[in-house]
Amino acid sequence: MSASPRRTTLSTIAASAGVSVATVSKVLNDRSDVAPATRSLVRSLLEQHGYVSPSARRNGAATIEVQVDDLCAYFAGIVAGVVEAGADAGVSVAITINKSPVSGGLAWSRDLVAAGRRAVITIADHPTSAQLAILSRARLPVVVIDPLNLPNIPVSSVGPTNFAGGLTATQHLLALGHSRIAYLGGPATALSNQARMHGYRAAMESAGVPVLPEYVRTPGYCYPDGVEGAGALLDLRPAPTAIFATSDESAVGAIHAAKARGLRVPEDLSVVGFDDSEIASMTSPKLTTMRQPLREMGILALRTALRLAAGERIESAHVELATELVIRESSLAA
Amino acid sequence: MSASPRRTTLSTIAASAGVSVATVSKVLNDRSDVAPATRSLVRSLLEQHGYVSPSARRNGAATIEVQVDDLCAYFAGIVAGVVEAGADAGVSVAITINKSPVSGGLAWSRDLVAAGRRAVITIADHPTSAQLAILSRARLPVVVIDPLNLPNIPVSSVGPTNFAGGLTATQHLLALGHSRIAYLGGPATALSNQARMHGYRAAMESAGVPVLPEYVRTPGYCYPDGVEGAGALLDLRPAPTAIFATSDESAVGAIHAAKARGLRVPEDLSVVGFDDSEIASMTSPKLTTMRQPLREMGILALRTALRLAAGERIESAHVELATELVIRESSLAA
């Protein structure tokens, strides 16, 4: 750990250029009243010494923080959008992977303020009102992506059209002639799951098709959830002829459960997923799924965060971006 | 864009606490010569005003930058390790997704210096010597993860044991009694591909099994590469009875190509992948694959970057972390 010689200051540069500190400062701040020759001399010296101005440091400093639970495909898609929009806006994005939930404590919000962030984007989890109080005193805005609960506190949020997505996916299966359509959802308490489930119900009711309570399961969004949940559904009599799985992972799990029972997908069972992640095109059969605009959600979240940080009032507290049905091979006419 | 009232300064705090600026500064810097009562009063005022000290700003400021080409599962796994180790070390990690290659130009290195980073971690791509010159003048170290080429310039790098991984995967297939083993590699020029391929060759030669030139293909690491490359291999006569695919994605593509030709995996064709990404456990059959320690590579890269930033000399220029054979369902005795 050899002590690095002290950080370059303006006076070092001024001395080697043979000008005053004031002149160097002007070059640094792009003021017009500097002779071209002087300017370029100072510029090259600044670069040679690797000088970093405090203001540059503030911009290059991570000004926005994005927090995710992990970097699985779903979160990674959103983060990619945040980073892309950050690059366009010229702000750095710091990434944090939460070990504990955001609701862990007040230290969370204090640390954010202490780190000098200008805004925070958090996915799924949203801050408590006590945390929000600390953040708002420090004028540090928060944007939540696809909130887990209905916040009873005023936070801006961005999400996909979960209700419409559930509706569209179910209508697709109804249009194919299915009526024994099961719902394989995410965690029961998650807002995204509830909205998708009500979309499913709305489609069924509009079509005059009764929803059997045992056809609705909410194990979770992961692969094993899909294997187990779909397994239980397929063991019912009469068994469903179609499953609307609310994530691609659980849809892949459902296909696995079907194959394990000697059922062919899509001939014996149609499966529709949700997300349109990379795996959707890599399975056999390829997944019919509801595309979530992950990247776009990330971009919108970052822009909203910057507008809030600039002191703008945002009209709408929650913005939803459209989901889209992508028809591939896993759904077929009944 | 309502102009936010100017940033809180120490004098604001001092005024409301009824003490001098010097005392506030001492509280901020955790000096011992402050009365407990004064200290806590000042502390609470600092928090109420959301004051951010310049030094805190510097630490919370993103001090390390990690650059990836995209956030696919492979890169995301590494980034997760970098972020985790960053959190442990108390430094922020800024993430950048390269649109253009690092070798894009000198602006790249200049921007990094201007942003005040303390180190850069870049994956696959590595800087040119001109870029490195700028970075080293600014004492900004670089760590490359799994470098694409053998850098002829002195950079620290971290990677998996590619050669040993190729050797182990091939030995596994040889031990199962296969001899018609094909190699389905990444891009021909990638260092990781070359090392894995030589591992494959070494295993074959040690076992006295000839390597047929037509059994070696290097289309790339993605899913379509696997579909096409494996398709071509399976159309050869005699066809291979085993394929060593050097990524999980291309292994899944190979399974797809096999199924499309009426071949069962693993009964008619054994497939071994590389990475042990999430999909490896989600395919049917589940993938036998070489686990890459992505998270650990990220952690090591960050620690190396911090040591370099602290002025330490690192002994070894390139460190390799062990890969590990994970046997699942896609490989079977010939």
Place this chain on the structure above:
DNA sequence: CTGAAAGCGCTTACAG
């Protein structure tokens, strides 16, 4: 324990 004072790094209005 406290704060006046010196000092550092930086910026900027202004005199030349």
Place this chain on the structure above:
DNA sequence: CTGAAAGCGCTTACAG
């Protein structure tokens, strides 16, 4: 175009 000088935000050695 340049720089002396005033000033800002912060820190710290030191007198009380």
